[in-house]
Amino acid sequence: MSQFCDIIKINYFCLDMIIKTKSRIIESAIEVFNANYSAPLQKVADNANITRRTLHRYFKDRNELVAVCEREMEISCKKAMINAIDSSNEPLVQLKNMLIAGINCGSKYSFFYKLHKGESHNHNKNNKDCADYDYIYQNFTQIIRDLQEQNIISRQMTIGWIQNLHAGIIISSVSSDLNNKETKLQIKEFAWKSFIKGISP
Amino acid sequence: MSQFCDIIKINYFCLDMIIKTKSRIIESAIEVFNANYSAPLQKVADNANITRRTLHRYFKDRNELVAVCEREMEISCKKAMINAIDSSNEPLVQLKNMLIAGINCGSKYSFFYKLHKGESHNHNKNNKDCADYDYIYQNFTQIIRDLQEQNIISRQMTIGWIQNLHAGIIISSVSSDLNNKETKLQIKEFAWKSFIKGISP
DNA sequence: CTTGAGTGTCTCAATTTAGTGACATTTAAC
DNA sequence: GTTAAATGTCACTAAATTGAGACACTCAAG
Numbered sequence: 001m002s003q004f005c006d007i008i009k010i011n012y013f014c015l016d017m018i019i020k021t022k023s024r025i026i027e028s029a030i031e032v033f034n035a036n037y038s039a040p041l042q043k044v045a046d047n048a049n050i051t052r053r054t055l056h057r058y059f060k061d062r063n064e065l066v067a068v069c070e071r072e073m074e075i076s077c078k079k080a081m082i083n084a085i086d087s088s089n090e091p092l093v094q095l096k097n098m099l100i101a102g103i104n105c106g107s108k109y110s111f112f113y114k115l116h117k118g119e120s121h122n123h124n125k126n127n128k129d130c131a132d133y134d135y136i137y138q139n140f141t142q143i144i145r146d147l148q149e150q151n152i153i154s155r156q157m158t159i160g161w162i163q164n165l166h167a168g169i170i171i172s173s174v175s176s177d178l179n180n181k182e183t184k185l186q187i188k189e190f191a192w193k194s195f196i197k198g199i200s201p
Numbered sequence: 202m203s204q205f206c207d208i209i210k211i212n213y214f215c216l217d218m219i220i221k222t223k224s225r226i227i228e229s230a231i232e233v234f235n236a237n238y239s240a241p242l243q244k245v246a247d248n249a250n251i252t253r254r255t256l257h258r259y260f261k262d263r264n265e266l267v268a269v270c271e272r273e274m275e276i277s278c279k280k281a282m283i284n285a286i287d288s289s290n291e292p293l294v295q296l297k298n299m300l301i302a303g304i305n306c307g308s309k310y311s312f313f314y315k316l317h318k319g320e321s322h323n324h325n326k327n328n329k330d331c332a333d334y335d336y337i338y339q340n341f342t343q344i345i346r347d348l349q350e351q352n353i354i355s356r357q358m359t360i361g362w363i364q365n366l367h368a369g370i371i372i373s374s375v376s377s378d379l380n381n382k383e384t385k386l387q388i389k390e391f392a393w394k395s396f397i398k399g400i401s402p
Numbered sequence: 403c404t405t406g407a408g409t410g411t412c413t414c415a416a417t418t419t420a421g422t423g424a425c426a427t428t429t430a431a432c
Numbered sequence: 433g434t435t436a437a438a439t440g441t442c443a444c445t446a447a448a449t450t451g452a453g454a455c456a457c458t459c460a461a462g
Contacts, residue, residue, distance in 0.1 A: 021408080038239035040449060051410055056451060117376075154394075158383060161391045168373025169366070175318075176365040190362045193355075198399030222438080241419060255439055257421060 022058050024048050030069050034111040041065075070115065074129050077105050077112040081136045091146040096192055098140065102170035103188055110171045117167075137163070154201040162199050169195050223259050225249050231270050235312040242266075271316065275330050278306050278313040282337045292347040297393055299341065303371035304389055311372045318368075338364070355402040363400055370396050 028048035032039050041062060045052040059065040084097035102109045115121060116133050124130050144162055147153040153162070173191045176182075182190070229249035233240050242263060246253040260266040285298035303310045316322060317334050324331050345363055348354040354363070374392045377383075383391070 036239050037237045038241070040239070041451095042449085052450085053411080053452085054409055057409085061451070062449095157391055157394075158387075160377070160383060161388070161395075164373050164377045165370070165391075165395050168369050172365050172369025172372070176361070182359060182361060186359075187362070190358055190366075193358075194362075194366050194399035197401060198395035200398060242421095243419080252440055253420085254422085254441080258439085262421070263419095 021048075021050065021054070025050065025055055025058055025065070026069055026072050029065055030073060030111055031107045033066065033069060034107040034114070069111075070129075073108045073112040073115070074132070077102075077109050078132050078136065080105050080109075085136070085139050085143075091143040091150075092152065092196075094139075095143050095147070096196070098143075099166060099170060099192055099195055100188055102167070103173045103184075103191060106174050110174055113167045113171065140166075151201055153199050156201075157199055165198060166195060169198075222249075222251065222255070226251065226256055226259055226266070227270055227273050230266055231274060231312055232308045234267065234270060235308040235315070270312075271330075274309045274313040274316070275333070278303075278310050279333050279337065281306050281310075286337070286340050286344075292344040292351075293353065293397075295340075296344050296348070297397070299344075300367060300371060300393055300396055301389055303368070304374045304385075304392060307375050311375055314368045314372070341367075352402055354400050357402075358400055366399060367396065370399075 025044065025048045029044045032044045032047050036043075041055060042052050044065070045055045048055070055065075059068065080101040081098055084101040085094055087097045088094050105112070116123070116130070125134070140163060141159050144153060144159055148155045169191050173187050176187060226245065226249045230245045233245045233248050237244075242256060243253050245266070246256045249256070256266075260269065281302040282299055285302040286295055288298045289295050306313070317324070317331070326332060326335070341364060342360050345354060345360055349356045370392050374388050377388060
């Protein structure tokens with residue numbers, strides 16, 4: 001039995017290491033590919049502080065890495081957005097939390113949004129990812145409509161523009177994190193203020 | 202003499218063709234590289250509706266193409282921004298025109314901004330491009346300060362954030378052009394409204 | 403201090419991308 | 433329809449990137 005436990009322990013240890021390195025590679029890859037989709041894998045490896053050889057031990061090839069990154073982005077962005085939606089019944093609170101959630105997701109959200117909005121992406125309702133994206137978007141739309149009826153948001157602005165602004169402010173907040181003096185908390189406050197005032201009547 | 206005129210004519214014709222194709226390649230490259238900095242030249246060629254062979258007739262190698270793209274961006278973005286600044290003495294008008302100018306520059310401005318703000322870019326005052334960028338930024342800063350004193354813009358927000366928002370709204374307006382129903386004119390109106398309200402006190 | 407999983411180093415073959423030469427095709431001007 | 437410049441097609445080499453094998457090194461657990 002003790003031997004069995006050892007195996008378990010070792011396996012847990014190994015699993016832990018694997019997940020640790022593997023997820024570091026994924027996070028790194030999302031960052032790098034978000035900034036430069038065709039960046040060489042060496043850059044991903046450098047960014048993750050491992051060698052390219054190690055990267056190839058975890059991922060069969062570039063396609064697999066990209067696919068796993070997309071999965072990771074889909075899962076964590078959706079989760080964050082759905083949490084934000086579920087966080088309240090108040091549309092204004094929901095909207096704010098969706099913005100904050102996007103900023104917290106960082107380059108994951110930037111990449112996620114680009115993927116679903118990009119020219120090369122052909123949207124397909126039968127694709128689960130697209131369906132989930134639509135679900136979030138429908139919620140977003142409903143929140144905006146509610147707030148427009150309450151006269152908290154301008155009725156002149158289209159949903160398309162508001163969504164565009166929402167994502168645009170998230171993306172620029174994320175990239176600003178790197179080179180500005182403002183704290184992350186300050187950025188989030190500014191982002192929310194600018195967004196909600198920007199679409200007010 | 203008639204022969205001489207012929208040569209002139211032919212040369213003008215050739216020059217015209219060369220500029221036409223060359224500038225089409227440059228515009229195409231700016232678009233493609235803005236979306237994906239390491240994209241293969243085949244994509245640039247496809248986007249410009251020429252073959253890769255023709256592209257290589259105009260540009261010695263990738264580095265030269267990239268350098269020319271940067272030159273083009275520097276020149277036309279600066280020109281557009283300086284025109285906007287010179288367009289009026291009213292800070293509010295100047296600010297609006299800078300936003301519109303950015304949107305009109307399209308992916309040129311997106312790329313231009315990324316270049317000067319990117320992590321890899323080490324800013325150097327002795328570099329003319331950086332100096333020119335600083336000049337525009339100083340003007341922008343002065344305009345914001347003026348409007349803050351007039352209480353038209355929130356004094357709580359930092360210049361850094363306001364600049365970030367300005368560029369962010371331009372960039373998302375540019376990328377939204379492609380897949381939304383709104384007309385370009387509408388987008389510009391929305392962009393300006395969202396921006397100025399977003400930074401109001 | 404041995405063991406083994408994870409990682410690094412060095413190496414090499416396969417694939418993709420970059421760049422060029424030779425020649426055919428298009429195009430507008432004459 | 434001839435001409436000359438611009439572009440396209442095809443073929444090729446060079447360079448960069450990718451992916452994997454073989455073996456050494458590290459480091460924590462026993």
